[in-house]
Structures are given as structure tokens and as C-alpha cells.
Amino acid sequence: xxxxxxxxxxxxxxxxxxxxxxxxxxxxxxxxxxxxxxxxxxxxxxxxxxxxxxxxxxxxxxxxxxxxxxxxxxxxxxxxxxxxxxxxxxxxxxxxxxxxxxxxxxxxxxxxxxxxxxxxxxxxxxxxxxxxxxxxxxxxxxxxxxxxxxxxxxxxxxxxxxxxxxxxxxxxxxxxxxxxxxxxxxxxxxxxxxxxxxxxxxxxxxxxxxxxxxxxxxxxxxxxxxxxxxxxxxxxxxxxxxxxxxxxxxxxxxxxxxxxxxxxxxxxxxxxxxxxxxxxxxxxxxxxxxxxxxxxxxxxxxxxxxxxxxxxxxxxxxxxxxxxxxxxxxxxxxxxxxxxxxxxxxxxxxxxxxxxxxxxxxxxxxxxxxxxxxxxxxxxxxxxxxxxxxxxxx
Amino acid sequence: xxxxxxxxxxxxxxxxxxxxxxxxxxxxxxxxxxxxxxxxxxxxxxxxxxxxxxxxxxxxxxxxxxxxxxxxxxxxxxxxxxxxxxxxxxxxxxxxxxxxxxxxxxxxxxxxxxxxxxxxxxxxxxxxxxxxxxxxxxxxxxxxxxxxxxxxxxxxxxxxxxxxxxxxxxxxxxxxxxxxxxxxxxxxxxxxx
Numbered sequence: 001x002x003x004x005x006x007x008x009x010x011x012x013x014x015x016x017x018x019x020x021x022x023x024x025x026x027x028x029x030x031x032x033x034x035x036x037x038x039x040x041x042x043x044x045x046x047x048x049x050x051x052x053x054x055x056x057x058x059x060x061x062x063x064x065x066x067x068x069x070x071x072x073x074x075x076x077x078x079x080x081x082x083x084x085x086x087x088x089x090x091x092x093x094x095x096x097x098x099x100x101x102x103x104x105x106x107x108x109x110x111x112x113x114x115x116x117x118x119x120x121x122x123x124x125x126x127x128x129x130x131x132x133x134x135x136x137x138x139x140x141x142x143x144x145x146x147x148x149x150x151x152x153x154x155x156x157x158x159x160x161x162x163x164x165x166x167x168x169x170x171x172x173x174x175x176x177x178x179x180x181x182x183x184x185x186x187x188x189x190x191x192x193x194x195x196x197x198x199x200x201x202x203x204x205x206x207x208x209x210x211x212x213x214x215x216x217x218x219x220x221x222x223x224x225x226x227x228x229x230x231x232x233x234x235x236x237x238x239x240x241x242x243x244x245x246x247x248x249x250x251x252x253x254x255x256x257x258x259x260x261x262x263x264x265x266x267x268x269x270x271x272x273x274x275x276x277x278x279x280x281x282x283x284x285x286x287x288x289x290x291x292x293x294x295x296x297x298x299x300x301x302x303x304x305x306x307x308x309x310x311x312x313x314x315x316x317x318x319x320x321x322x323x324x325x326x327x328x329x330x331x332x333x334x335x336x337x338x339x340x341x342x343x344x345x346x347x348x349x350x351x352x353x354x355x356x357x358x359x360x361x362x363x364x365x366x367x368x369x370x371x372x373x374x375x376x377x378x379x380x381x382x383x384x385x386x387x388x389x390x391x392x393x394x
Numbered sequence: 395x396x397x398x399x400x401x402x403x404x405x406x407x408x409x410x411x412x413x414x415x416x417x418x419x420x421x422x423x424x425x426x427x428x429x430x431x432x433x434x435x436x437x438x439x440x441x442x443x444x445x446x447x448x449x450x451x452x453x454x455x456x457x458x459x460x461x462x463x464x465x466x467x468x469x470x471x472x473x474x475x476x477x478x479x480x481x482x483x484x485x486x487x488x489x490x491x492x493x494x495x496x497x498x499x500x501x502x503x504x505x506x507x508x509x510x511x512x513x514x515x516x517x518x519x520x521x522x523x524x525x526x527x528x529x530x531x532x533x534x535x536x537x538x539x540x541x542x543x544x545x546x547x548x549x550x551x552x553x554x555x556x557x558x559x560x561x562x563x564x565x566x567x568x569x570x571x572x573x574x575x576x577x578x579x580x581x582x583x584x585x586x587x
Contacts, residue, residue: 064537072547236457238510257485258432326429327478327489340463340476353463364510393537
């Protein structure tokens, strides 16, 4: 069933968004735009709602406020010039797209076999640090949508300490451009591991307090248990991945199912929960914070201290890649992210298309969950699905 | 659903060999390219795509549509549609590719097999002008609201020409020195000396 079945009720023309001639409009129905300027919206998007009281009858996701044509831009640039573009595809988590760009083109050019051991460890490190900082941000954002202000202040502070580590390692707090073809751009600075370890200790120390504020809070439980349940039969029909799928009790993770980088050598659990509601998705994220800390500590212990961090590269101004097509995937904090990458033997990308979990979460899933939802739960639902507009529009 | 198990592996231990042989038995010998152990590419005639995808969806473990995208082969006057179908239980993906004529860009919708295909098809219609008859969101604006020009992801869409035409440069002010500009505008002649 299409979500547009909700809109094809008598007398409504979807394309012009007006009632058809000769029909009457339900006088109790109010049309409301939730976003794009709204503190509860998750970025530059909006949801057009048809309301009856505070209950949502139906709704449509609108994007288009942030389309930058990145995929088109990348078709007109040399391979090395795409790094400042891809990191902006998802603002909060740039390292996943950097890795996808590097690994897909390395695979098509045959450079993947030359990536040094140490570079693979450093890539794994920054990918996991990235997952950790986003998960902290979303955990705080989740309770923030319910008017609980303390936990977001704590989690954002902890995330900021991690951003200090990113700045030390890459020079940038938000956009890193650390992963490069053949490896990474620089080695760890002296004492970096100790400083990162201290930040991890601090985060770990604060987690029990965060549990009391979030998962053990009676208010949070009342607002989230049994709310916005994603039916398990949607998993295959809609292609759900990431925490939304794991909150259904399915132990699925790209890091385990399609091993890449150094994840097969690391010991970690796939966090799952039961219920498939907002509480379950929040619990999965809370547990993943502990797992990410565990993974980063292992990386710092196991990675070699000596060795090259980047392979010998061809001249980037004249580098051409043979014709080919591949799909590369990685586990972002929201679920499976992937690049369909096509090259044609020239010095530019022929076609690249990002597959992001927000694409289905913000449109297909959200629109189907809206009918019957209370408007007060909408923000919390969107954050729990981690809808990320920059990734939808690119 | 047929019995698809890990006991039937090829010499490299990849279960992908079995699904390829089953497809060949049922639909004919399509060109196959093993990109990597968990990714197999099939080039399929356009007429076979719906029977093949329906069979994969209902009778094999390939139950998820991970992605749907298009590539513009302008030189060959064709679009290539790429359906990425995944078997979560086997951790393998099939990249099923079809070619459609660029002049009459049209393909059957797979919305009845996978719900989220409606959004992918909506985007491809908007960005490439590929029509999917029966797809519920066809014609509904998605990213480009009120777009009147050629679909912008086509290779022959000239971004620079479009920008120059749609957003022409304004004449600008005569002087870049703000002191002179303000002086002339507000008559503070003292600044102009």
C-alpha cells in the first residue's frame, strides 16, 4: 500500500495540494507545516501534516531545502577534488562517506591492496570515533525533544571533548577530510592515545548518570515505551538497517555481516533490543556507546606504532581509473551507508550515488507511521529514526 | 522458497555461485561479473527484470531492495538502471542492471515488490526523466520543486549554462571601495577628496 492512499481520500488532489472542485473539506481538519524552521525538526526538512486536534491524520515529508547537487559536482571534478564534497553529505558524520569514496575508488583502481596496515587501523579508529560522537549527540537530542534539558547538555559536552580529539588528529572539528586515497593524511600525534583514553574514561564514568536521566527516567519511559513502533514486517519491505532494525531484535550490522577494515579482528557485540519503539531504539544507541568505547580501546592497543600511513600514490592530477562499477558499504550510526560508484576510464567519476538509511527512514517509514500519531511525539520519532536531510538530498 | 544453504558453495566458499546457476537455469544465460565475493553483477534484458525480481523477492533469500539508481550512458543513448538486491541471511548482494532507451526512458515500477522503491523511482524520474508508470509518486515534486528545465542529472545538462541563464550576474556597484560608495550615496563629499 502506498502512503498516498492516505491522500487519495475523496476530494483531495495531491499534486496541487488543494481540494478538488465540488468537494467539501472536513472543518475539523487543520493543515500544519512542521518545519523547516522549527526547533523540533531534524535539520533542513519539513513535514506537511493534516491534523485533527493534536492527532495527525496523515503527512508528507518535504525535502529540497538543502539540495547541493554534490553527485553532479563530483562528475565534473578530478578524484582528489571530491573529498571536500563527500564529507558534507552527512554533516554530523563525515568520515563514513570519506571512507566510502576512498574504498570504492581504491577497489576499482586496484589500489586497495596497497593500503598499509597502519592506515587501515587509523581508518577504523576514526570511523568508530565518528560513530561514538554522533551516537552521543543523538542520545542527547532524543531526550531534548521531550523537553528534558539536562542530558543533552551532558552528552553534547562529552561529544565536544571528542571533537577536541578530532581537531588534534585532523585539524577540523566537524569536517575532517582525514581519510585519503591509499590511507590517511597523517599519523597520530604524540600523546594522542593517552588524551583520547582520558576522554573515553570520562564518557564511561558519566554513562550511569546518563542512564538515570534517560533510560531509567519514569518520564522518558512513559513517553517512549510502546510509542512509534516500527512493525517488523517492514524490515524487508522497506530495507531497514541500523539501530532501527536492531531495535526489532535483529542482530544485523554491516561491520559483522560485510567485514571491512579491521573490524573482523576486533571483539564487539551487536546491540539489540526488543519492542521496536522509541525506547528500544534509544537503548540500542546507549549500548552502542559502550561498545564503541570498547572498540576504540582495542584499536589503541592493537594498532602498530610504526609503519607507513599512506600508500605511494599516482599523480593525482593525471590519475585515471579503469572502467568499472561497484557498491561499497559501511555501518554509519544510522545504519547501512553505501556508494554505487561507476568509472569509465577517465580522470573523473562517471556516476556516484549515495545510499543512506535516512532516505527510507525519513520518507517511507515516517510517512507510514504518521497517521494516528500525537504531534507531541513527532520530534522524538524523527530523532529516534535519525532522519538526516543532507543525506537524503545530497 | 527453495532450499538455499551454505553447503552448496563454489571453490572459493562463496554461496553466490548457486544463485547465479539458478538464475541461469530459469531465465537464461545473462552476462555475470563477480565484482567481489559479496557482490555479483548481472546484465539482464529489460523484459526479464520484473519476472526476475519477483522471483528473487518471493522465492529466494534476496528479499531486500538496498538501492535503485541510474547511470546515463549518453554516448550509447541509453540509461542503465541498477537494482541492488540483498540477501540478509547470506550477506550477498546482486547488482541487477538493465538498459533502457534514453529517448523513451521508461521502466516498470517495482513498488509492488518493495515499498521504498516509490521514493527511488520518484527521484530518478525527477533527476533523469525516467518514467515508471504506476509508481505512486510519479509527478509529485520531491527535491526539485517547480523545476521546468531538463532533468539535471542527465549528462547533457550544462550546469554552468543553467546558472548563467537563471542567476545572471548583477551589474554591481561601480566602486569596491566602501568609503567612496557610501560617500557618493549619502553625499558626504568630504570623503571623496
